[in-house]
Amino acid sequence: MPKETxxxxxxxxxxxxxxxxxxxxxxxxxxxxxxxxxxxxxxxLEGLPAAGxxxxxxxxxxxxxxxxxxxxQAAAQRALKQGQTLKGxxxxxxxFREKDADxxxxxxxxxxPIHSHGVEQFAADAxxxxxxxxxxxxxxxxxAPELTGPFAAHGLHLIMLTAPTTDEKRLPAVxxxxxxxLYYVSITGITGTRSADETQVAEAVARLRAKTDLxxxxxxxxxxxxQAAAIARAADxxxxxxxxxxxxxxxxxxxxxxxxLAEGVRGARP
Amino acid sequence: xxxxxxxxxAGADERGHFGIFGGRYVAExxxxxxxxxxxxxxxxxxxxxxxxxxxxxxxxxxxxPSPLYFAQHMTEHLGGARIYFKREDLNxxxxxxxxxxxxxxxxxxxxxxxxxxxxxxxxxxGVATATVCALxxxxxxxxxxxxxxxxxxxxxxxxxxLGAEVKPVTSGSATLKDAMNDAMRDWVANVxxxxxLIGTVxxxxxxxxxxxxxxxxxxxxxxxxxxxxxxxxxxxxxxxxGGGSNAMGLFHPFLDEPDVRIVGVEAAGDGVETGRHAAxxxxxxxxxxxxxxxxxxxxxxxQVVEAHSISAxxxxxxxxxxxxxLKDTGRVEYVPITDAEAVEAFQTVTRLEGIIPxxxxxxxxxxxxxxxxxxxxxxxxxVNMSGRGDKDVATVAKALGSDVGEAL
Numbered sequence: 001m002p003k004e005t006x007x008x009x010x011x012x013x014x015x016x017x018x019x020x021x022x023x024x025x026x027x028x029x030x031x032x033x034x035x036x037x038x039x040x041x042x043x044x045l046e047g048l049p050a051a052g053x054x055x056x057x058x059x060x061x062x063x064x065x066x067x068x069x070x071x072x073q074a075a076a077q078r079a080l081k082q083g084q085t086l087k088g089x090x091x092x093x094x095x096f097r098e099k100d101a102d103x104x105x106x107x108x109x110x111x112x113p114i115h116s117h118g119v120e121q122f123a124a125d126a127x128x129x130x131x132x133x134x135x136x137x138x139x140x141x142x143x144a145p146e147l148t149g150p151f152a153a154h155g156l157h158l159i160m161l162t163a164p165t166t167d168e169k170r171l172p173a174v175x176x177x178x179x180x181x182l183y184y185v186s187i188t189g190i191t192g193t194r195s196a197d198e199t200q201v202a203e204a205v206a207r208l209r210a211k212t213d214l215x216x217x218x219x220x221x222x223x224x225x226x227q228a229a230a231i232a233r234a235a236d237x238x239x240x241x242x243x244x245x246x247x248x249x250x251x252x253x254x255x256x257x258x259x260x261l262a263e264g265v266r267g268a269r270p
Numbered sequence: 271x272x273x274x275x276x277x278x279x280a281g282a283d284e285r286g287h288f289g290i291f292g293g294r295y296v297a298e299x300x301x302x303x304x305x306x307x308x309x310x311x312x313x314x315x316x317x318x319x320x321x322x323x324x325x326x327x328x329x330x331x332x333x334x335p336s337p338l339y340f341a342q343h344m345t346e347h348l349g350g351a352r353i354y355f356k357r358e359d360l361n362x363x364x365x366x367x368x369x370x371x372x373x374x375x376x377x378x379x380x381x382x383x384x385x386x387x388x389x390x391x392x393x394x395x396g397v398a399t400a401t402v403c404a405l406x407x408x409x410x411x412x413x414x415x416x417x418x419x420x421x422x423x424x425x426x427x428x429x430x431x432l433g434a435e436v437k438p439v440t441s442g443s444a445t446l447k448d449a450m451n452d453a454m455r456d457w458v459a460n461v462x463x464x465x466x467l468i469g470t471v472x473x474x475x476x477x478x479x480x481x482x483x484x485x486x487x488x489x490x491x492x493x494x495x496x497x498x499x500x501x502x503x504x505x506x507x508x509x510x511x512g513g514g515s516n517a518m519g520l521f522h523p524f525l526d527e528p529d530v531r532i533v534g535v536e537a538a539g540d541g542v543e544t545g546r547h548a549a550x551x552x553x554x555x556x557x558x559x560x561x562x563x564x565x566x567x568x569x570x571x572x573q574v575v576e577a578h579s580i581s582a583x584x585x586x587x588x589x590x591x592x593x594x595x596l597k598d599t600g601r602v603e604y605v606p607i608t609d610a611e612a613v614e615a616f617q618t619v620t621r622l623e624g625i626i627p628x629x630x631x632x633x634x635x636x637x638x639x640x641x642x643x644x645x646x647x648x649x650x651x652x653v654n655m656s657g658r659g660d661k662d663v664a665t666v667a668k669a670l671g672s673d674v675g676e677a678l
Contacts, residue, residue, distance in 0.1 A: 062572075062573065063442065063573040063574045064442065064447060064448075064451050064559060064560075064574050065451075066296075066297070066451045066454045066455065066560075067297040067299075067455070067458065069455075070441070073441050073442075077442070080573060085571040086571055086572065087571075110558075111295055111558045112557050112558045112559060112566070112568065112572045112573075112574070113571060113572035113573065114572070115556075115557060115558050115563075115572065116557060116568060116570070116571065116572025117572065137297055138295045138296055138297060138558070138561070139295060140294060140295075140296060140297070140298050140301045142285060142293070142294050142301070143293055143294060143295055160298075161297070161298040161299075162298060163297075163298045163299035164299070165298075165299050165300075165301075165302040165303065165461055166298060166301075166302065167302060170301070170302060174298065185297075185298065185299060188299055188458060188459060188460075188461045189299075189458060189459035190455045190458060190459060193459070
């Protein structure tokens with residue numbers, strides 16, 4: 001069941017409500033904070049809403065990203081090498097919020113930098129910077145109780161992952177902690193490697209919908225506007241990460257790519 | 271000592287926690303697999319046929335029990351405690367690693383898994399894993415950092431001879447921690463047929479407890495052997511700690527003996543004060559990596575720092591969660607030994623006893639060399655000779671300023 005949220009943290013609900021009204025799915029884009037450098041990353045971040053991103057996942061770089069493929073590993077290393085820190089990532093978000101009060105931003109990363117910062121302090125600082133929630137890849141429901149209290153106190157959503165390996169017996173434990181939206185990892189594998197089968201994704205989403213009212217976003221392996229459109233027919237949102245991170249790394253018109261993805265998602269349903 | 275517990279051997283709890291340490295910090299995709307390992311291990315542990323099969327292989331294939339050897343010349347040389355070596359270096363494949371590999375490979379077979387993956391640093395765990403895979407005809411993929419592949423070439427060739435595929439890891443610092451990252455990435459992509467054979471008492475629950483259980487044969491044998499040879503329990507135990515599996519295997523059966531002093535030896539590299547070390551408990555703070563909370567070498571920002579040790583097997587930025595808990599409860603002392611001290615001890619024990627120790631084990635010997643002269647002559651100390659040092663002779667030659675060919 002969706003958690004109660006405070007007015008400050010209602011951007012995710014407001015965005016999905018608007019999408020439902022428009023009769024379309026959303027585009028969620030992932031980028032790594034501080035990659036390839038602070039200024040370039042800030043410019044991409046600030047350009048994402050106008051390019052068509054409905055929700056933004058802002059990656060917090062970590063030295064040991066165990067669930068990520070080579071593209072996002074390399075992005076994290078570039079960001080760390082040029083001095084990106086958790087505080088720097090939150091500062092980036094705070095600057096973004098000076099210009100955009102509506103687009104939901106979800107921080108995505110691994111637990112140790114948050115643990116090191118202090119869970120309470122992280123929740124307070126992330127909320128103050130304008131975050132709506134966080135996806136912590138290596139925090140399954142078994143360990144999630146460490147965060148639920150501080151997150152709830154600051155109106156942050158803990159966005160939980162489900163995977164093809166998450167069976168019916170296990171799903172309630174995941175949903176018990178889930179807020180904001182549910183992130184379905186469409187493949188068994190790491191980010192940016194292989195692509196999901198559209199039919200299997202549709203079946204999985206239907207299975208999840210029977211158990212939750214939360215909006216369902218699908219990610220991992222979505223690389224093209226056509227693939228994003230296919231996912232958008234089945235789910236409430238399609239997440240694109242590695243393919244965008246590659247274009248940011250090479251400077252190959254990342255915002256133009258986001259616009260093409262957005263066009264795909266917006267035209268997906270008749 | 272914070273408080274005296276009724277037992278130090280009860281952990282982990284049902285969620286895999288040792289106090290604040292341990293746990294299961296992995297991606298959701300892996301959680302169901304880890305729960306499957308936990309169930310399968312609980313079944314196996316309760317099945318006498320499984321233990322009987324394991325005991326058979328340990329006896330006839332690994333060569334157990336390993337001897338407990340009274341190191342007469344070291345004892346005379348140091349002029350204090352009576353020093354015994356638990357000879358894990360005499361196991362098949364030359365180290366304690368095979369104890370846990372044998373247990374886990376039997377478990378993997380029981381689970382119907384056909385493909386085995388593992389990480390390795392120095393290559394000892396990789397060789398032990400490749401060995402048991404060859405024995406049972408299972409596909410074997412070993413992840414090894416590119417940097418380690420270059421400095422441990424003989425072990426790489428050994429693994430290939432045994433039929434394993436050795437996958438070079440170039441991400442991050444291209445060492446053991448990155449090899450573990452890539453092994454986890456492999457597992458997440460091969461969820462149906464693959465078993466991840468972790469080499470130490472770290473990783474997500476149940477691995478720290480399971481690997482400990484398989485390594486406890488070291489301490490259980492030691493207990494029986496010292497009772498036979500000395501007629502009483504030892505006064506102290508000393509073992510080196512990377513992830514901590516050889517030490518946990520020796521220590522655990524003695525944790526509830528309050529009169530047995532227990533000392534774990536961390537790799538201090540160039541010295542803890544230099545920042546170039548692998549002493550997670552002396553120089554790190556609690557953090558989360560590779561599925562568990564443990565003492566971890568990390569920056570103020572929570573980024574994992576590369577470890578440094580002359581011993582590739584101790585070159586890891588974390589340490590098993592049960593050790594972290596034993597440190598915080600005060601039951602076990604953890605002390606640092608530098609590269610230089612280990613190399614000195616390596617030479618001393620080689621000359622005096624005719625035993626070439628692994629550089630890892632030389633750290634434990636170095637601590638024994640420090641402690642023994644301060645102790646009375648009736649003090650009985652057991653040092654875990656966790657592995658043999660043939661693999662390390664080139665490294666030691668280099669540390670002494672020459673290459674192997676001209677060192678003599």
